[in-house]
Amino acid sequence: MAVTIRDVAKQLNLSITTVSRALDGYDDVASETRARVRSTARKMGYLPSRAARNLRRQRADIIGYVIPASGTRFTDPFFSEFIAGLGDQAVSHNFDLLISTATPDTPEEKKVYARWVQSRLVDGIILSRMRLNDWRANHLTKHKFPFVVHGRTQSKADYPFIEIDSRAGFALLVKHLVERGHRRIAYVGAPEKFTLQRDRYAGYCDGLSAANIPFDKSLVGVGDLTRAGGYRAAQSLLALRKPPTAIIGVNDLTADGMMRAARERGIVVGRDLAVAGYDGTEVSEHTQPPLTTLRQPVYDTARNLVNMLITHIQGEPLAPAQIILQPELIIRESTGG
Amino acid sequence: MAVTIRDVAKQLNLSITTVSRALDGYDDVASETRARVRSTARKMGYLPSRAARNLRRQRADIIGYVIPASGTRFTDPFFSEFIAGLGDQAVSHNFDLLISTATPDTPEEKKVYARWVQSRLVDGIILSRMRLNDWRANHLTKHKFPFVVHGRTQSKADYPFIEIDSRAGFALLVKHLVERGHRRIAYVGAPEKFTLQRDRYAGYCDGLSAANIPFDKSLVGVGDLTRAGGYRAAQSLLALRKPPTAIIGVNDLTADGMMRAARERGIVVGRDLAVAGYDGTEVSEHTQPPLTTLRQPVYDTARNLVNMLITHIQGEPLAPAQIILQPELIIRESTGG
DNA sequence: TTGTAGGCGTTATCAA
DNA sequence: TTGATAACGCCTACAA
Numbered sequence: 001m002a003v004t005i006r007d008v009a010k011q012l013n014l015s016i017t018t019v020s021r022a023l024d025g026y027d028d029v030a031s032e033t034r035a036r037v038r039s040t041a042r043k044m045g046y047l048p049s050r051a052a053r054n055l056r057r058q059r060a061d062i063i064g065y066v067i068p069a070s071g072t073r074f075t076d077p078f079f080s081e082f083i084a085g086l087g088d089q090a091v092s093h094n095f096d097l098l099i100s101t102a103t104p105d106t107p108e109e110k111k112v113y114a115r116w117v118q119s120r121l122v123d124g125i126i127l128s129r130m131r132l133n134d135w136r137a138n139h140l141t142k143h144k145f146p147f148v149v150h151g152r153t154q155s156k157a158d159y160p161f162i163e164i165d166s167r168a169g170f171a172l173l174v175k176h177l178v179e180r181g182h183r184r185i186a187y188v189g190a191p192e193k194f195t196l197q198r199d200r201y202a203g204y205c206d207g208l209s210a211a212n213i214p215f216d217k218s219l220v221g222v223g224d225l226t227r228a229g230g231y232r233a234a235q236s237l238l239a240l241r242k243p244p245t246a247i248i249g250v251n252d253l254t255a256d257g258m259m260r261a262a263r264e265r266g267i268v269v270g271r272d273l274a275v276a277g278y279d280g281t282e283v284s285e286h287t288q289p290p291l292t293t294l295r296q297p298v299y300d301t302a303r304n305l306v307n308m309l310i311t312h313i314q315g316e317p318l319a320p321a322q323i324i325l326q327p328e329l330i331i332r333e334s335t336g337g
Numbered sequence: 338m339a340v341t342i343r344d345v346a347k348q349l350n351l352s353i354t355t356v357s358r359a360l361d362g363y364d365d366v367a368s369e370t371r372a373r374v375r376s377t378a379r380k381m382g383y384l385p386s387r388a389a390r391n392l393r394r395q396r397a398d399i400i401g402y403v404i405p406a407s408g409t410r411f412t413d414p415f416f417s418e419f420i421a422g423l424g425d426q427a428v429s430h431n432f433d434l435l436i437s438t439a440t441p442d443t444p445e446e447k448k449v450y451a452r453w454v455q456s457r458l459v460d461g462i463i464l465s466r467m468r469l470n471d472w473r474a475n476h477l478t479k480h481k482f483p484f485v486v487h488g489r490t491q492s493k494a495d496y497p498f499i500e501i502d503s504r505a506g507f508a509l510l511v512k513h514l515v516e517r518g519h520r521r522i523a524y525v526g527a528p529e530k531f532t533l534q535r536d537r538y539a540g541y542c543d544g545l546s547a548a549n550i551p552f553d554k555s556l557v558g559v560g561d562l563t564r565a566g567g568y569r570a571a572q573s574l575l576a577l578r579k580p581p582t583a584i585i586g587v588n589d590l591t592a593d594g595m596m597r598a599a600r601e602r603g604i605v606v607g608r609d610l611a612v613a614g615y616d617g618t619e620v621s622e623h624t625q626p627p628l629t630t631l632r633q634p635v636y637d638t639a640r641n642l643v644n645m646l647i648t649h650i651q652g653e654p655l656a657p658a659q660i661i662l663q664p665e666l667i668i669r670e671s672t673g674g
Numbered sequence: 675t676t677g678t679a680g681g682c683g684t685t686a687t688c689a690a
Numbered sequence: 691t692t693g694a695t696a697a698c699g700c701c702t703a704c705a706a
Contacts, residue, residue, distance in 0.1 A: 351693090352694075353692055353693090354694080358692090367691060391698095392698045392700090393698050396699070436693080
């Protein structure tokens, strides 16, 4: 059995109260006593039991995040960066990060959230890749459980969130392509239930309107936010009798898949075909040619979300609870440089 | 305050004992009683408090993994796959996965492990990217704390591990290149403290010996397991008066960076220069051209490690505690197809 | 400045 | 088959 506060107290001929207070830095402990306590606690390798402390304090100092995917080939670097941000910032608050994986809108997903909330395993939750009608937001709101959101649901949101204005971003991207002389601009999106699809698709349409380009339904493909999805959708688009001269992917991964489809048809991206993505992850720097994209600050947003969540958990008011950021257009060779 | 076992008991006019036992599926509870308990518990949204249960049971049903990196640009897909495997398998055992980030051999790293172990926040730990002389393995052994390892330390290991025989793999890779007619084969490695560097470098040397190629120190570069590191190292190698005709990277990321350096010098990879990597992550499929690599089963290994760890935690003997797997050579266009 | 004691919500032992 | 009760290890109001 590990060393407990009793062991430390016995060793020092003190009460457990004094040991506890000395270690917590209360100022009604003689400084000499505190020094003695601290030193022997360290010597004995004592740290308070998290289980006991959690029970007593009614909080766990843990935040939770469920990766919205499951299975071998989840490799969106978005999540790597996002998790790195969550982890780093949690540590700096002396919080820990609990991770699980679950495919969106499955019974497993419900189970994970239920477990975390009802057993109070975590103090708060980070939500991302929101759905238009997101049961998670409703569920957590109903249970008055602290959470913050990356993105947004369809309904009016009364929770703290950070949203990237991807609609404006996609309009900007279309504008950029139009300025490069493109008129047949295609779009490969994601399943409709995701808010990001609604927003980015709307931005695409906005961009076409602004340039007086008639909307052409045959130029809209559907992917699944993976390379494979982008690859398949681009194959169809490039096989059209009048193929597009430019294709925008809903994210960088989709765009990377699209580029592979182009290569396989002998099409040179950046010359014969313009390609663009969204996210600005490392992937976009290392495609061949490098990918024009909209950069969202994934890592910093994750850190920010953790700050917001912990503020929320501690019951303090969080000033600008709803933040909207603009993505940054990064022009690279995939759209002609 | 959330609903507790007392609330459920009161509602049913039963003792908390009976409720507890009914929910845990003990067979000394009348089946009709159990049904009633289960139904109202569900109706009331009751799940046992994790803090209380952990305290009582003296375990947390949580395993921990520290990502050996910190800061914005940690994007090695190895970790994405690894974490996905850990998370998926943990869930299937009703365990949760606690994640932290820390740069190897820093005070922060020590702090994280100390916290987890001494406060018994987690029941066991997964270690990866081992160092030759790894304080973590020593520390956990000393504390008799359950852990399993991906890879290995230098010393004789008396802990459960899964090792990929990357030494044999790299020898195989050199053989492949020799068969393609290469004699000037370079290697871009990682910092010496990592076991993987010792093994892969040794495999590289093995391969040269086997082909009777004299070792040339100027053909050995040092990276840091990132694209940037591979890029820099390859720049130097390609600037040699007699540059190599083939370069092996210590991992896929390094190789991808090397390919960029080649492109910038107008060198066509797969024709003018052979390039190979290690890991077999998704990156290797999507480089241009696709990358010859050694595939290690990252996802499955992660799942396997979780199984081993949980077996270990539960005190059961684990049959083949020390597993060594062979990586699989995947030949693609980057070495001529 | 230090000590006593109650209780956080469970599970497990033992008695009924 | 069910119930009373004692821990698990800590924090904190209150007493000394």
